[in-house]
Amino acid sequence: MSTAASARLLEDYAGIAPALPGSAAAAARRLAAVEALAAVGLPSSRDENWKYASLRPLERQRFAPVDAAAAADARQLPADLPAPLAGTARYVFLDGVRVPAACAARPPARAEVRALADTTFAGARHNLAGDERLALLNRAFANDGLAIRVLPGDEPVQLELLFVASADAEEGASYPSVAVQVEPGARLLLIERHVSAAAAASFIGSAVSVDLGRGASLEHYRLQELNARSILFDTLSANVGTEARYRLHAIGTGAQAARSTLLVCLNGERAELTLACAALGDRQQVQDTYAAVEHAAPNARTEQIFRGIAAGRARVAFNGKIVVTAGARGTDSRQSLRGLLAGPEAEIDVRPQLEIYTDEVRCSHGATAGKLDDDMLFYLLSRGLDRDSAQRLLKWAFLEDVIARITLPALRRQIEEHLTAALHDDTLRELL
Numbered sequence: 001m002s003t004a005a006s007a008r009l010l011e012d013y014a015g016i017a018p019a020l021p022g023s024a025a026a027a028a029r030r031l032a033a034v035e036a037l038a039a040v041g042l043p044s045s046r047d048e049n050w051k052y053a054s055l056r057p058l059e060r061q062r063f064a065p066v067d068a069a070a071a072a073d074a075r076q077l078p079a080d081l082p083a084p085l086a087g088t089a090r091y092v093f094l095d096g097v098r099v100p101a102a103c104a105a106r107p108p109a110r111a112e113v114r115a116l117a118d119t120t121f122a123g124a125r126h127n128l129a130g131d132e133r134l135a136l137l138n139r140a141f142a143n144d145g146l147a148i149r150v151l152p153g154d155e156p157v158q159l160e161l162l163f164v165a166s167a168d169a170e171e172g173a174s175y176p177s178v179a180v181q182v183e184p185g186a187r188l189l190l191i192e193r194h195v196s197a198a199a200a201a202s203f204i205g206s207a208v209s210v211d212l213g214r215g216a217s218l219e220h221y222r223l224q225e226l227n228a229r230s231i232l233f234d235t236l237s238a239n240v241g242t243e244a245r246y247r248l249h250a251i252g253t254g255a256q257a258a259r260s261t262l263l264v265c266l267n268g269e270r271a272e273l274t275l276a277c278a279a280l281g282d283r284q285q286v287q288d289t290y291a292a293v294e295h296a297a298p299n300a301r302t303e304q305i306f307r308g309i310a311a312g313r314a315r316v317a318f319n320g321k322i323v324v325t326a327g328a329r330g331t332d333s334r335q336s337l338r339g340l341l342a343g344p345e346a347e348i349d350v351r352p353q354l355e356i357y358t359d360e361v362r363c364s365h366g367a368t369a370g371k372l373d374d375d376m377l378f379y380l381l382s383r384g385l386d387r388d389s390a391q392r393l394l395k396w397a398f399l400e401d402v403i404a405r406i407t408l409p410a411l412r413r414q415i416e417e418h419l420t421a422a423l424h425d426d427t428l429r430e431l432l
Helices: 003-019 024-040 068-074 133-141 374-382 387-403 409-422 426-431
Strands: 089-094 111-115 146-150 157-165 177-182 187-196 203-212 217-225 231-240 245-252 257-266 272-281 286-295 301-310 315-324 332-341 347-356 362-370
Touching: 003 024, 003 133, 024 133, 111 157, 133 203, 133 231, 146 157, 146 187, 157 203, 177 187, 177 217, 187 203, 203 217, 203 245, 217 231, 217 257, 217 409, 231 245, 245 257, 245 286, 257 272, 272 286, 272 315, 272 387, 286 301, 301 315, 301 347, 301 387, 315 332, 315 362, 332 347, 332 387, 347 362, 387 409
Parallel strands: 089 157, 146 177, 157 187, 177 203, 187 217, 203 231, 217 245, 231 257, 245 272, 257 286, 272 301, 286 315, 301 332, 315 347, 332 362
Antiparallel strands: 111 146
C-alpha cells in the first residue's frame, strides 16, 4: 500500500471510529484490524493471486461506511426486490445496515440471530500477507452485521440475507458482515444475495465467516446481482469440522468489477465440500474468483466446479487451489474448471493448482477455455434456429452443470429467470 493510501485509510478510520457500534473490546479489535491492514498493505497486481482482479478502485475509494442514519432518511428499498421464498426468514440490509421493518419479526426456531457488534466473535483467520486482507477492511469499518447460530433439529433452518446497495462510492462504502456458526448436527440453508437499488456506483466490501461443527450441514447460495457500475470485494472464510458437509453455490452476473475470495479449511476427518461456481461477464466487466481449499484432516473430500462465460470485452477468471497437508491421507479432491469465450475481445483465465504433501490421496483436475462447439452450433442451425438463439441455448447448456445442483425449486426458478435476463434472451423462458 502506498503511503498516501495508508494515510487515507487511517484518516477515514479516525473520523468514523467513535460512531461505530460495539463495546470497548470491539473497538480495540477494529483498531487492530485497520492498523494491521495499513501496515501490510492492500493487494496489488504484483500479488500472484490478485493479478486478474480490478484493483484500481481501491486507489481512490473513501473507506468510511455510508452514514447509516442519513441513508435511512434519504433512501428507500426498491419495490422490485426478489420475491421472498416460502419457509425462509429474510433479513434485509441497505448499504450494509439492517432494515428492521423489512426483516423477519423474530428468528426462526433453532436459530439465534444477533447483531454482530454485540457478540464476542473475533473474526476470520486473517492471513495478513496473503488473501484475507480485505476482510480486515470489513472488520474495521462495518457498521452493522449479523451473528447467526444454528442449533440441531429435525428440519434445516432456512435464512435469506438480502444486501441492497444504493449509495454512491463517493458517499462511502457498504460493508455486509456475517458470522455463521452451525452447531454439531445442525442443518442450515442460507441464501446470501447482493443487489442494487438504483444505478449508483456503489463500493461493497463484504466478509462472511462460517464454522461448521461435527456432523453439521450447510447449503449456502451466494448470488451476486449488482448493477453494472458497482465494485465488489468479497471474502468468505470457512472451517468445516468432522463429518460436516458444506455445499457452496456461487453465481455472479453483476458489478463492473467483482472479486470473490473463498478460503475453506477442511479441518475435521471425513469433512466434505462441494463448490459450484458460475460467472457471466459482458461488456467490460471483470469477474474474478480465487478459491483456496485446505485439506487438514484425513479422508476429507472436495469437489470444485466452475463454469464461466466472457462476452464483449469482459474478463472472467477462476483460480482454484487445493492444498493437501501432510496429515490429510485419504483425501479425495476433484476440480473441473471450464471457461467459454463468447466475444472476440473477451478473456477467460482458469487456473487449477494442486499442492500435495502426503501419499495415499486421489486428486484430479481439469481446465479448459474455448469457444462454442462449432458442431453443436451447426446442428442447432440445421434445425431451424437462428444463430443468436442457438448460441444462447449452448451457453445455457454450458451453465447447467452448476444450475442443476440448486436443490430449492423456488430459488432455482428465480436464478434461472435472472440468468435468462443476463443472457438477453426472453425465448429461453419457454424452457423453464
